[in-house]
Amino acid sequence: MTGIFQVFLDGLSLGASYALLALGLTMVFGVLGLVNFAYGDMIMWTAFLAASLWAWGLPLIVVVPLTIIGGTLLSLVVGEVVFRRVGTQNPLSLLLVSFGLSLVLVALAVQVFGELAFVFPSPEYLSRVVEVGGAQVSVLSLVDVGVAAAILAALFLLLNRSELGLMLRATAENVRTARLMGVRPKSMVRLSFAISGAIGGVIALLWFMKVGSLIPRSGLDITLKAFIALVIGGLGSTRGAVGGGFLLGFAEAGLATWLPAGWRGYQQALAFVVVVLLLLLRPQGIGGRVTDTSR
Amino acid sequence: MPDSLLVVEDLVTGYGPNAVLKEVSLRVDAGQSIGILGVNGAGKTTLVNAIAGLNPIWSGSMLFRGKDVTKVGPEARMTMGISLCPESRQIFTSLTVEENLILGATPARRRVPPLSRSQVRARLEKSYNRFPILAERRNGGGGQLSGGEQQMLAVARALMSAPDLLIVDEPSMGLAPVVSSKVYALLRELKSEGLAMIVVEESSNRALGLVDHCLILRAGRVVLSAPVEELPDHSALVEVYLGSTRTERG
Amino acid sequence: MIRLQWRTDRLFGRSAFSLAVLSALLIGVVVLLAAVVLIFLTKGQKNQIILVFGINALLVVALQVFVGSTGIVSFGHMAFMAIGAYAAGIVSLPVAMKAALLPDLPGVLKTVELPMFPSLVVAGFAAAVVAGIIGPAIVRLTGPAAAVVTLGMLVIANQVLRGAKEFTRGTQTFSGVPKTTTFIWVFSTLVVGLGVAALFKWSSVGLKSRMVRDDPLAAETCGINVTVARLIPFVVSAALTGVAGGLWAHYITAFQANSFYVLQTVPIIAMLILGGAASITGAMLGAVIISTWAEITRLLEAGFSVGSLHLTAPKDLGSLSLGLALILFLPWRPQGITGPREVLLGLVRRARPTEIGGPVGEESPG
Numbered sequence: 001m002t003g004i005f006q007v008f009l010d011g012l013s014l015g016a017s018y019a020l021l022a023l024g025l026t027m028v029f030g031v032l033g034l035v036n037f038a039y040g041d042m043i044m045w046t047a048f049l050a051a052s053l054w055a056w057g058l059p060l061i062v063v064v065p066l067t068i069i070g071g072t073l074l075s076l077v078v079g080e081v082v083f084r085r086v087g088t089q090n091p092l093s094l095l096l097v098s099f100g101l102s103l104v105l106v107a108l109a110v111q112v113f114g115e116l117a118f119v120f121p122s123p124e125y126l127s128r129v130v131e132v133g134g135a136q137v138s139v140l141s142l143v144d145v146g147v148a149a150a151i152l153a154a155l156f157l158l159l160n161r162s163e164l165g166l167m168l169r170a171t172a173e174n175v176r177t178a179r180l181m182g183v184r185p186k187s188m189v190r191l192s193f194a195i196s197g198a199i200g201g202v203i204a205l206l207w208f209m210k211v212g213s214l215i216p217r218s219g220l221d222i223t224l225k226a227f228i229a230l231v232i233g234g235l236g237s238t239r240g241a242v243g244g245g246f247l248l249g250f251a252e253a254g255l256a257t258w259l260p261a262g263w264r265g266y267q268q269a270l271a272f273v274v275v276v277l278l279l280l281l282r283p284q285g286i287g288g289r290v291t292d293t294s295r
Numbered sequence: 296m297p298d299s300l301l302v303v304e305d306l307v308t309g310y311g312p313n314a315v316l317k318e319v320s321l322r323v324d325a326g327q328s329i330g331i332l333g334v335n336g337a338g339k340t341t342l343v344n345a346i347a348g349l350n351p352i353w354s355g356s357m358l359f360r361g362k363d364v365t366k367v368g369p370e371a372r373m374t375m376g377i378s379l380c381p382e383s384r385q386i387f388t389s390l391t392v393e394e395n396l397i398l399g400a401t402p403a404r405r406r407v408p409p410l411s412r413s414q415v416r417a418r419l420e421k422s423y424n425r426f427p428i429l430a431e432r433r434n435g436g437g438g439q440l441s442g443g444e445q446q447m448l449a450v451a452r453a454l455m456s457a458p459d460l461l462i463v464d465e466p467s468m469g470l471a472p473v474v475s476s477k478v479y480a481l482l483r484e485l486k487s488e489g490l491a492m493i494v495v496e497e498s499s500n501r502a503l504g505l506v507d508h509c510l511i512l513r514a515g516r517v518v519l520s521a522p523v524e525e526l527p528d529h530s531a532l533v534e535v536y537l538g539s540t541r542t543e544r545g
Numbered sequence: 546m547i548r549l550q551w552r553t554d555r556l557f558g559r560s561a562f563s564l565a566v567l568s569a570l571l572i573g574v575v576v577l578l579a580a581v582v583l584i585f586l587t588k589g590q591k592n593q594i595i596l597v598f599g600i601n602a603l604l605v606v607a608l609q610v611f612v613g614s615t616g617i618v619s620f621g622h623m624a625f626m627a628i629g630a631y632a633a634g635i636v637s638l639p640v641a642m643k644a645a646l647l648p649d650l651p652g653v654l655k656t657v658e659l660p661m662f663p664s665l666v667v668a669g670f671a672a673a674v675v676a677g678i679i680g681p682a683i684v685r686l687t688g689p690a691a692a693v694v695t696l697g698m699l700v701i702a703n704q705v706l707r708g709a710k711e712f713t714r715g716t717q718t719f720s721g722v723p724k725t726t727t728f729i730w731v732f733s734t735l736v737v738g739l740g741v742a743a744l745f746k747w748s749s750v751g752l753k754s755r756m757v758r759d760d761p762l763a764a765e766t767c768g769i770n771v772t773v774a775r776l777i778p779f780v781v782s783a784a785l786t787g788v789a790g791g792l793w794a795h796y797i798t799a800f801q802a803n804s805f806y807v808l809q810t811v812p813i814i815a816m817l818i819l820g821g822a823a824s825i826t827g828a829m830l831g832a833v834i835i836s837t838w839a840e841i842t843r844l845l846e847a848g849f850s851v852g853s854l855h856l857t858a859p860k861d862l863g864s865l866s867l868g869l870a871l872i873l874f875l876p877w878r879p880q881g882i883t884g885p886r887e888v889l890l891g892l893v894r895r896a897r898p899t900e901i902g903g904p905v906g907e908e909s910p911g
Contacts, residue, residue: 092689101871104868107861169387180381184368235690
């Protein structure tokens with residue numbers, strides 16, 4: 001009988017990825033009002049970049065920073081070329097444009113990489129399983145949690161203890177008044193895209209090392225998880241995003257372990273049902289504010 | 296002509312297809328304080344927003360310290376030395392009082408030479424000396440202050456960038472008379488220190504007691520611009536304010 | 546005097562209401578006639594495509610009922626199509642086949658074998674019921690959050706349908722549905738669907754929904770129940786989508802849960818958004834334009850010859866071009882081609898002078 005601690009560890013590792021995803025989405029949502037439907041596909045492209053770098057024989061130590069840089073650049077370009085024209089007036093338009101972007105990114109990926117699965121290599125030592133407190137956990141899972149913790153800490157410091165973070169938070173709350181404080185909204189938008197892209201780069205590596213294979217359509221699953229975590233957490237709240245991610249992770253781990261065998265096929269669906277129930281009780285999510293406005 | 300701080304000429308701006316301000320001109324000299332009065336909807340807030348750069352100028356021009364800022368965005372105008380306390384204060388509720396203040400110094404951090412971190416700290420302490428209530432609440436959320444305290448915070452925040460021109464939009468709005476008096480006492484103190492300011496008010500008495508020069512807006516136009524001493528008597532003033540009831544219709 | 550007009554959504558008077566509904570029905574008839582002409586012109590070669598267009602158009606109109614009145618883009622409506630398709634399939638599958646393919650069907654469902662019309666009714670009803678159950682969770686959310694959860698709804702439906710082997714054969718193909726969908730069925734249902742959409746839009750319920758769309762807080766202060774105002778179009782929209790699913794089931798005769806997933810959602814949403822989500826005319830316009838374009842891209846992807854050159858367009862040209870269309874078109878014109886305007890038959894009275902000054906007429910500056 002798998003113990004609670006095992007489930008806890010599994011949930012922690014899953015939740016770490018989901019929390020990062022939700023955070024990546026929230027960074028841009030807070031500042032621009034954009035729920036990026038194409039986030040998963042952007043991560044897919046970043047993962048293809050990593051896979052290509054690997055295929056060219058570059059060592060892990062080089063691939064990791066290059067991937068993160070690649071993800072950051074991709075996000076910045078996307079923000080500049082695609083979303084800038086929409087402006088902040090219309091969150092629905094932003095969502096639909098991101099939907100269009102998703103289509104374009106997948107179609108291009110199919111053109112460039114074909115429909116066959118790419119094996120996403122991961123260093124051998126990451127798949128080793130170690131025992132922690134009586135539970136089995138892969139080294140990769142530990143790395144997931146560690147990396148997520150590091151990023152969360154870094155982001156916390158950035159947002160709460162730095163001038164840039166202050167400007168970001170002010171912009172997320174009220175752009176007009178932030179401008180009166182001399183804050184340039186465009187810079188803030190770019191910064192949020194950059195952070196979102198960097199996180200995306202990290203996720204690209206962690207996610208696909210875990211999954212093992214990569215196809216152009218892999219992005220949808222990522223986007224879905226990110227969206228659900230985001231909505232649970234409440235749009236616009238970074239703490240909520242993180243909380244939502246971990247909650248989703250624990251829910252999935254719990255269901256995977258304790259669900260009776262006949263129900264296994266419905267695992268994903270049940271996780272979503274839990275989400276829907278939560279939203280019925282608390283439409284604004286964990287951290288969101290109670291107002292019926294468009295945000 | 297003394298070196299004018301701000302010169303606005305024939306300003307036209309509005310929202311959507313509607314022009315709200317029609318060829319408004321005004322001038323603020325260094326150290327001068329101007330009051331902009333008028334009924335609701337006359338365009339007072341639109342005017343100061345346009346001066347701050349939040350509303351784009353459709354036609355006309357604006358010079359600040361001799362430089363043409365007509366096309367310049369609000370962030371740059373703040374860096375140049377204008378500071379606006381917007382209508383209803385707009386305190387950042389997701390930030391603490393101290394964070395609100397620090398943010399206010401951002402325009403100064405953009406200047407050449409930029410304000411250093413320790414200088415920001417020094418200004419922060421000065422603010423706390425001047426506004427002890429803010430010092431008390433420094434780590435509390437911006438939204439937890441009372442109306443009057445928020446107005447103090449808004450002004451303190453605007454002062455953090457050491458502006459040459461302070462604009463305050465309806466400082467007494469929503470405040471009890473006692474609290475308004477405190478706010479105006481603060482403004483008077485700033486005026487005596489030589490700060491140029493524009494004060495927008497709907498009710499004239501307090502503002503007229505503070506400023507040197509008065510501008511009355513009606514339906515987007517300047518219908519009166521005169522030093523306070525030269526203003527007509529009360530009933531004539533009311534007529535200017537509201538417009539004659541017989542010859543003008545809505 | 547009755548005239549054809551191009552105006553925004555405001556109506557005055559009962560006669561205007563009837564005319565508005567009539568206009569929608571007329572659009573349906575026009576499309577039907579156009580389809581007939583096309584069939585004639587293409588000598589029956591393109592029948593399949595025209596029929597599928599009819600079902601797609603119904604899907605878009607159904608989606609419009611919800612999106613147009615609530616402003617929430619539902620990415621999950623395919624779930625209702627799936628539900629409708631499976632429901633129609635289950636109730637209309639010949640009993641003999643059922644014994645073989647779906648041996649574990651419970652009681653009544655095992656023995657029933659319904660003809661086309663009741664089958665479609667069941668399809669619409671099943672979708673409506675599901676919408677009624679999960680609707681309250683969705684409609685209480687705000688814009689982007691609701692859109693996100695509708696996507697989750699599609700995923701849930703997909704999983705559930707894939708898991709419910711007794712009802713749906715799980716991941717195996719559900720086949721054997723009687724091929725009873727005809728051109729007449731599709732296009733007459735389309736006309737009915739247009740009528741329903743118009744009836745809803747111009748009714749007081751539709752008006753209330755739009756009030757909630759434009760300003761939920763203000764609507765609430767007017768005593769409108771926000772949840773109900775959003776739920777009703779959700780259910781109506783789901784029902785129509787379910788019927789479309791039934792039509793599809795009786796046309797394609799064999800399908801799986803994955804036949805109704807994100808990929809199939811894409812063109813429908815694009816049709817609605819680009820055409821004009823707030824307008825029934827827009828929905829139809831979008832359906833026509835994008836369907837035509839889809840045909841063109843299909844031909845291009847198959848390859849054609851120019852002189853001695855044989856050119857083939859890239860495989861995913863269809864979705865690539867749709868995506869680009871959304872990216873380029875939306876920032877420029879977020880309300881779609883039509884915006885909130887409809888092609889309506891309107892009553893125009895002659896101007897009458899009044900004491901206040903100026904003529905009064907029923908024309909609006911639209």
